[in-house]
Amino acid sequence: xxxxxxxxxxxxxxxxxxxxxxxxxxxxxxxxxxxxxxxxxxxxxxxxxxxxxxxxxxxxxxxxxxxxxxxxxxxxxxxxxxxxxxxxxxxxxxxxxxxxxxxxxxxxxxxxxxxxxxxxxxxxxxxxxxxxxxxxxxxxxxxxxxxxxxxxxxxxxxxxxxxxxxxxxxxxxxxxxxxxxxxxxxxxxxxxxxxxxxxxxxxxxxxxxxxxxxxxxxxxxxxxxxxxxxxxxxxxxxxxxxxxxxxxxxxxxxxxxxxxxxxxxxxxxxxxxxxxxxxxxxxxxxxxxxxxxxxxxxxxxxxxxxxxxxxxxxxxxxxxxxxxxxxxxxxxxxxxxxxxxxxxxxxxxxxxxxxxxxxxxxxxxxxxxxxxxxxxxxxxxxxxxxxxxxxxxxxxxxxxxxxxxx
Numbered sequence: 001x002x003x004x005x006x007x008x009x010x011x012x013x014x015x016x017x018x019x020x021x022x023x024x025x026x027x028x029x030x031x032x033x034x035x036x037x038x039x040x041x042x043x044x045x046x047x048x049x050x051x052x053x054x055x056x057x058x059x060x061x062x063x064x065x066x067x068x069x070x071x072x073x074x075x076x077x078x079x080x081x082x083x084x085x086x087x088x089x090x091x092x093x094x095x096x097x098x099x100x101x102x103x104x105x106x107x108x109x110x111x112x113x114x115x116x117x118x119x120x121x122x123x124x125x126x127x128x129x130x131x132x133x134x135x136x137x138x139x140x141x142x143x144x145x146x147x148x149x150x151x152x153x154x155x156x157x158x159x160x161x162x163x164x165x166x167x168x169x170x171x172x173x174x175x176x177x178x179x180x181x182x183x184x185x186x187x188x189x190x191x192x193x194x195x196x197x198x199x200x201x202x203x204x205x206x207x208x209x210x211x212x213x214x215x216x217x218x219x220x221x222x223x224x225x226x227x228x229x230x231x232x233x234x235x236x237x238x239x240x241x242x243x244x245x246x247x248x249x250x251x252x253x254x255x256x257x258x259x260x261x262x263x264x265x266x267x268x269x270x271x272x273x274x275x276x277x278x279x280x281x282x283x284x285x286x287x288x289x290x291x292x293x294x295x296x297x298x299x300x301x302x303x304x305x306x307x308x309x310x311x312x313x314x315x316x317x318x319x320x321x322x323x324x325x326x327x328x329x330x331x332x333x334x335x336x337x338x339x340x341x342x343x344x345x346x347x348x349x350x351x352x353x354x355x356x357x358x359x360x361x362x363x364x365x366x367x368x369x370x371x372x373x374x375x376x377x378x379x380x381x382x383x384x385x386x387x388x389x390x391x392x393x394x395x396x397x398x399x400x401x402x403x404x405x406x
Contacts, residue, residue, distance in 0.1 A: 004053075007057065008049065008052045008057060009049070011048075011052065011057040011061060012048050012049055012052065012061075014061070014206075015048065015062060017136075017206035018062060019062035019066070020136035021109050021133070021134040021210065022062060022066065022108060023041045023044065023062070023065050023066050024038055024041050024112070024133050025108035025109045025111065025112040025133070026066055026069075026108050027069055027070065027073055028112060028115075028133070028171060029108050029111065030070070030073070031073055031077065032171065034161045034164065034165075035161065037069075037073070037133075038132075040069040040072040040076070043068070043069065044065045044068035044069035045065070047068050047072075048061070048065060048068070109134060110173055110214070110221070111171055111172055111173055112130070112133060112134055112171075113134060113189060113190075113214070114172070114173050114174055114186065115164065115169060115171050115172070116134070116160075117130065117182050117189060118164070118169045119181060119182065119185075120163060120167050121160055121163055121164070122160075124146065124156065125156050125157070125159065125160040125163075126160075126188075126189065127146075127185065127188055127189050127192055128142050128146065128153060128156055129160045129161070130193075131189070131192060131193060131196070132157055134193070135193050135196070137196065139154050141196070142157075179221075179222060179225075180225070183225065183227065186218065187218075187227060187228065190211045190214055190218070190231060191211070191231060191234075191235075193207055193210060193214075194207070194208050194211035194212070194238075197209075197211065199392065205242075208235070208242075211235060212232070212235050212236070212239065215228060215231050215232040215235055216232060218231075218232075219232055219273075224280075226277040226278070226287060227277070229273050229287075230274065230277045230284060230286035230288075230289070232270075232273050233273040233274035233277065233293075233294075234286055234289050234290040234293055235270075236266045236267075236269050236270035236273065237266070237267060237271075237274075237290060237293035237294060237297050238293060239263070239266055240262050240264075240266035240267045240270065240297060241254075241257060241263075241297070243261055243262075243263070244257035244258050244261050244262065245257070249393065249394060249397055250398050250401060251392075251394040252398075253398075255305075256302075259300070259301070262297065267298070270293070270294065270297070271297075271298065274290045274291065274294055277290075278291075283316075283320075284320065285317055285321040288313055288317045288320060289317065291313050292314065292317070295309055295313070296310075305336070307333055307336040307337035310333045310337070311330060311333035311334050311336075311337045311338075314326060315330060317330075318330060324350060324355035324359075325359075325361075327346070328347065328350055328356065328361065328362060328365055330346070331344075331347045331350065332369075334346055335372075340369050340372050340373045343369055344366070344370070344373065347369060350362065351366065359389070360386050360389035360395070361386070362386075363382045363383070363385040363389065364383070364386035364390075364395075364399065366382045367379045367382030367383040367386055367402070368402075370382060371402070376406050379406060380406050383402050383403050384403065387399040
């Protein structure tokens, strides 16, 4: 049976998005070699592009890719005498390529996350390594997420893999007593994966779905910990609004989104998940962010948004997880709650500090507040600065539209 090139390409792209992390995690678990695992996973993708047009797309593409990658690893290990013991493992764990993977979310990916997030690794390396191995992001994509040069990020990934090998970091979910220490890094990884997918249309949905699945798994693994529930609630509440964020390629601000199209099922689940987390009375930053998102999601109309409550929540978030981006968001909430001049004063203070130099949302926020305050000329200059810095086409189109309105 043959398949068209377009259908094969679509199937391979889907398999890459859905199965990359599982394939790489399985091979790392079998061989302990991170570079070998990634190389063989890439070889399996290439093999799919070569053979699926002739043989047809398999019933279970992920299982096919895992088997192809395992076979490639076997060939490479066979050339290395030191690989004999690993080959025995591969033989024991071999599986038919059409057999569906067992379990809703195989444990290999969870082991991979906690290994990447080992405290022996610097925090940025933990996040970057997991994004590379679990989500399949390229080094360039990760560098953009970190606002870092690509060569710098490449070296960071190399050093992280070397550290894992040299320090003998175990490939496992840590014992219960060690879980809390790793939790902050794991949550940061999942949220970055979610945000990466949330900022992309189409293919990004696979990343957000992966992040939500893994957040659900963490909640089951750590039922007494409130922050995994807080993160899950935050993701669900954001995902509920996803369909309304962009209209014909133009970013739509929260106040202008069509609330009738928001997913009420996800909102209800997000609020219920948040309530369970808050019931522990151990509030963390993800719970506070979810509470802010819930204020927006449950308001029947933009005019009904409880801005004073949101300003208070941003103040609490600034205490728990201080950052200039949190301060910028708090400034917006203060402007909406206490008046535009109060918010503008905070934005100007933040701009003077230099902590957000080059961040497009600083001039974009200032421009919006100036526009609301009737200061059109100053708003235009700020919008033009934001347009120069905006990283996505949807944002550039939105800012261009604001300039045209002025």
